[in-house]
Amino acid sequence: MKSAVENLNPTRVRLTVEVPFEELKPSLDAAYKKINQQVTVPGFRKGKIPARVIDQRFGRGAVLEEAVNDALPKFYTEAVNEGELNPLGQPEVDITELKDNELLAFTAEVDIRPTIEIPDYSGIEVTVDSVEVSDEDIDTSVEQLRDRFATTAAVERAAAEGDVVVIDLEAKVDGEVLEDGVAKGVSYTIGSGELLDGIDEAVTGLEAGGSATFTSELKGGSAQGKEAEVTVEVSEVKARELPELDDDFAQLASEFDTLEELRADSRKRLERTKKFEQATQAQEKVLDALLELAEVPIPEKLLEDEINTRKHNLEHHQLGQMGLNLDAYLQMQGKTAEEFDAELKEQAEKGIRTQFVLDELVNKEQLSVGQEELTEHLMRRAQSSGMSPDQFAQAVVEGGQVPMLVGEVARGKALAVVVEAAKVVDDKGETVDLDDEDETGETVEVTGEEGSEEAAEAAEASADDTQAEGDQQDKAES
Structure with missing residues (x-):
């Protein structure tokens, strides 16, 4: 087999493949065998019809068509591997020549992952909100708790x-x-x-x-x-x-004996929440800065699929569960259809660019995902989905989604590498140490849909909503 690759643009190629007819023989034999099992010819036992009789009765063309359909995926995959390509989605195949007992020639156009140059991200600097908890914040928190016991x-x-x-x-x-x-x-x-x-x-x-x-x-x-x-x-x-704000209320609404202890705990909780929000904000801004530095061409078909996937999920899942249609949603949001489409395209583009860049960074930094990391990530995803870890794990395995989860964790680690190299300061000019921002022990990471949903809303809002690209890659590998 001979193959050649023509770059149509940075994200699409055309493969030209020529296959000597003798390489079709296994598929040709399989075609005769399959037809043998499907047809009946008087005078011959089922499955024992000679090839020449099948040609006479049903035509050699039908056999060749069956053989070519069987062989094309194999030859296409060989050409992809030979060209060291990373295809996205299904190819558009055109058989250009089929000469019986001589030659099969075809072309295949397919989107590919673009070659991305990871920029020097060591100079990225972002500013985030400082962590401040005021007495008014504590008052609001305590009042919310008080309201629950009204x-x-x-x-x-x-x-x-x-x-x-x-x-x-x-x-x-x-x-x-x-x-x-x-x-x-x-x-x-x-x-x-x-x-x-x-x-x-x-x-x-x-x-x-x-x-x-x-x-x-x-x-x-x-x-x-x-x-x-x-x-x-x-x-x-x-x-x-409302109950009186006193020590009795603290004992009723919490494990603390005094209102002062309850307020002190509220301060700690608010500080922890604000620190986590600060870390998420840092990730968001570092990711945006990284994407501004990187040039990432986007395959048109992939972008179209991603937009359609997002729109379908919104209309048929999210809005459907709320009893709304798209028109009602747009009215509630105060947006026109044109504004909605523009926002959807922008989000889809950012999602694809994020996934491409972080995946390339995973390869460049040779990042791997350990079993413990994958298990922790699976536990968090299960919790956010409302399923038990066992149920979620079973659904992931049965759906063939383990590679997707591995990719999510790996992209989270890639983003962490960039954040670690960046300079993060708060709005007061103080350097922010993100190493211990989340006192709960959870890591902030890039994860997927449905979305969906998102463990780290900063990065996930971009990278992990991108389901179409992952689906296309899964189809290509299949």
Whole structure:
């Protein structure tokens, strides 16, 4: 077999392959055998039909087509290996010549991973937010905890913001009550924004037994997106009562004996959270700086697939679970379809560039992934997916996704190499040491979808959402 590679652009090549006919013989024999098992010819036992009879009855062309279809993947793979290529996705194959007993010639165009020059990243310098926890931050944290332990008691007065009302709802569209438009005994906190637009204004000022009618756009159900006339009746008004901020509250809401100890613990927790956010911000900015230094051509077909994958996941998974369609989502976001498409393309491009650069850095630095690192990563992914580690591991193995997880960990290590070499200072000019930023012992890393989801939102938002590229690579290797 002879093969030649023509570079069409930095991310696409055309392979020209010529195969002597004798190299088709194994596939030709297999074709005759397969046809033998599928057809019946009077006078011959099944599976014992001579090749010449098959040619006469069904045509030599049918045999050649079967043989070529069987042999093409093998010859294509040999040509790819000979050219030392890293293909992405399925090739576009064109048989240019097929001479019986002489020659098979074909071309195959396919996207490839571009050759990337890793820039000198030792001079990268970024500025991040400083870690500051104010007394107001602690007050807010304690108030949030206090709110969780609030109780309610029925009151005989008009409902006001913050009160809990028990209500019955009835929605009409075009004067007809919807089958799924009636709800009774619903508890609602005024001002929470958890129900229909306009309901806060409608129930504020009503006492038990009072009712009001308002117009609102339905957020779900059979008439989602339509304007409805909604009648709300208040059956009970309850005032929320917060516990006193004292040592008794500290003992009720925590393992601490005093409010002072509870506040001290809140400070530690907030500091830990802010340090982790600082580390994530550093990663985000270092990654952006690295991508600015690197020239990364993007295969057009890969970019198209990545955009379609992201859009499909958003429409059919994320929004579907929330009972929304894309139009409703865009309306909520205040974006036009054109703005959404532009943002999606920008995110997809960054995701692909990130994955290409970090994968190249993995190779350059000869980074490897140990079993312990992979296990820790799998545990975190399982936790974020809501599955048990055993269930998640089984799903990963059965789906053939172990290489994907290994790649995620390796890219995280590659990014860590760049962050370690970078100079990170806070907005006060102080050098930030990221070695001990996460006191929980977790590492900040680049991981995948579905996304999805993301252990380190900084880097993951770029690299790991890139599912199409990984899918294309898996198909190519298959």
